[in-house]
Amino acid sequence: MTNNNPRKKIFHHLLQRYRIVIIADNSLEERMSVRFSILKFFAVITSVLVIIVFVTLFVVTKSSLGQYIPGRSKDDVLQSLIGLNMKTDSLQASLNRRDAYLNNIESVLSGNDSFLISNNNLSLEATVTLENISFETSQEDSILRFVVENEERGSLDYIKKDDGNFVFFPPVVGYISDTFNFQKKHFAVDLVAKKNSKISSVLAGTVIVSDWSSEVGYFIGIQHKDNYISFYKHNSALLKKVGDYVSAGEQIAVIGNSGEFSTGPHLHFELWHNGSPVNPLDYIKF
Template sequence: MAKKVRKRREIKRKLLHKYRLVILNESTFEEKISFKLSRLNVFVTGTLCIIGLIGLTTLLIAFTPLREYIPGYSSTKLKMQATNLTYKTDSLVRVLNNSNRYLENVRMVLTGDIENSEVNRDSLFEKFKLDPSSIDLTPSREDSMLRAEVALEDKYNLFERAAPSKTMIFFPPLSGTISQRYDAEKKHFAVDVVAPRETPIKTVADGTVIFAEWTADTGHVIIIEHRDGILSVYKHNGSLNKSQGDRVNSGEVIASVGNTGEFTTGPHLHFELWNNGAPVNPTDYIDFR
């Protein structure tokens, strides 16, 4: 027990033992500065200095731009650029997907291949079909008040606005004899109209030319995109008067009758009409006589 007490006293004496640190002039040995030190206050002071340096370094890294020079840290500007690039990439992916679907529809129009189409209109109509008996058609008090207010306003309205017609009217692209009609079972999604060579072919409605090129099977082909997802297709033309990207008006001449391409037996127009990626019978909308 006494040994332990003596050992503790010895440690305490060493920690508290005073030392003198003197700074002298080397030439004259004149005393300039002197410090009274002990092991304990040297240890405490050194520890506090180290903690202070660590804290100061942490603050500099966390709250100043100096952290940008440390490997592993990114600047605010780089983070903003990365975020913007992420948003742009996401937008580009969406645009690319939409473009791919659009080009797939154009490919189907050119090849007449609709077997891979995943859209089943009958199933969609069945899915969203409503049962009238399940709908409560009793007008509410607010609905009745609104109807009365609108009727009162219309009573004294001197000018009636004609609602724009949403029905699309198609202009005949060509007058002639139909040699082959639309037949979905035989995958003939068009009508073939016979006419003399060089007879002008006109666009059926306002739109934009999205394809105007030569193909080996159908010769000179021009495809026009109209509103509401409708495409009109003109194949086996002798020549084209419009290029891709041109705007055309209803009844404007876009091509001439020809006999180009492998799948043709004489001068005629192979005309197709597509509605949102599905072929429709052109004679249901256009009178070719």
């Protein structure tokens, strides 16, 4: 009786054996024969494909080839990217601080201090007009001239800072006529000394500016280590040029009365640290 069941026909067809025979062409001798069924053929092919897939995944995940797969990177690559991103942010912050620092220095050199204190914060008492200044010789002036003329030039009084162990030399031997006052935008100590007194560098450093302006006259600025900068304004003459290296206590200028902001012969001395003005009295014994 003929079996008409389709499933049995398909199963029978899959199990039906076939033979592949390889025969020599010249002698017709059978060299090799392979017997197989369709079911066994597909089983072998599937096993080979599964092995290839597993071997490929193993090689890709356990070797450096994994970094070439889109969306997948090794941990060290990710860490490198994170480190580069952090360095970029740090560099950007450093550049922003340096730009602010250079803008402050540029404003100092031009005599513009409005970037530190708004004019609205200044009281009317801080405004000084030329008409209110008296240039007549007083008894105090006479005593001052006598004291200054009898003091030795080049005094080596100094203060040693605990933080940096710096030896700050006084820029000139004289009398303090005005002190540091942040609220009044007077970021300096004014020193009155005898005529033609030589001004000295408070620390060793390199001259970064040596010029003249209508506001502060002849001025010179020196860059010191640890981001200290000193400025000496209203001079009558400059003894150093940009790029010169000066030692602590070395003469750099001559005291004078140059510039529109000067009200008499004196030295306008400023000390800056990290782009901000500091009180020279905290660093130097005048």
